[in-house]
Amino acid sequence: MIFGRSERGKPPVEPVTLKILVAGGFGAGKTTLVGAVSEIKPLRTEELLTEAGRPVDDIRGVEGKHTTTVAMDFGRITLREDLVLYLFGTPGQDRFWFLWDELATGALGAVVLADTRRLEDSFAAVDYFERRSIPFVVGVNCFDGAARYPSQSVRAALDLDPSVPLVLCDARNRESVKEVLIGVVQHAMAYAADRRATVTT
Numbered sequence: 001m002i003f004g005r006s007e008r009g010k011p012p013v014e015p016v017t018l019k020i021l022v023a024g025g026f027g028a029g030k031t032t033l034v035g036a037v038s039e040i041k042p043l044r045t046e047e048l049l050t051e052a053g054r055p056v057d058d059i060r061g062v063e064g065k066h067t068t069t070v071a072m073d074f075g076r077i078t079l080r081e082d083l084v085l086y087l088f089g090t091p092g093q094d095r096f097w098f099l100w101d102e103l104a105t106g107a108l109g110a111v112v113l114a115d116t117r118r119l120e121d122s123f124a125a126v127d128y129f130e131r132r133s134i135p136f137v138v139g140v141n142c143f144d145g146a147a148r149y150p151s152q153s154v155r156a157a158l159d160l161d162p163s164v165p166l167v168l169c170d171a172r173n174r175e176s177v178k179e180v181l182i183g184v185v186q187h188a189m190a191y192a193a194d195r196r197a198t199v200t201t
Contacts, residue, residue, distance in 0.1 A: 015080075018085050020111065020185075024090075024121070025120075026121060027115065028113040031073050034074070035073070039078060079182065088107070090125075104128075108188045109135040111139050111181070116140060116148075117147075119157055130161075135187050135188040135191035137187055138154075138160065138164060139168075139169045141171045164187075165183050167179070
């Protein structure tokens, strides 16, 4: 069991633990994001890309990628003494999508990490969370050398609902990732409050 630090004379605080998914297309930076922010050594299930996988692993735009997640990434971050996030990174390729339902069980919300070089790879993740009414934030990962587009252009290209937050981020930068995760928690709490209000009216 995880306990937060306590002030002298006060009992330790048992934090609320929340599950957040990190999803997106192949090579969007999910493993990097989890690793950048996790306060523990992240669990990774990466394997080398092989010649046998070339027909199914489209690496256009991410030619420098040599490994892929085959099950999940896992990390943890304490946002406050009383709030801990468990991060579960999903695999990006179509053939591993059967794992998503298991990973999504009990999730408060999700980050859909988008790469503007392969924006179409984000459609499946956006659709997945919309269909299951899981609140999500789109994080546009600003890769070095990739074209920059206005947020409204990316929002229009992904056909996002106006209520879905979209933020620019750097999956390598801890502070940038923390801001994205805080945004997910805030959006999920607002989403839950709206649903409760709808039910009671």
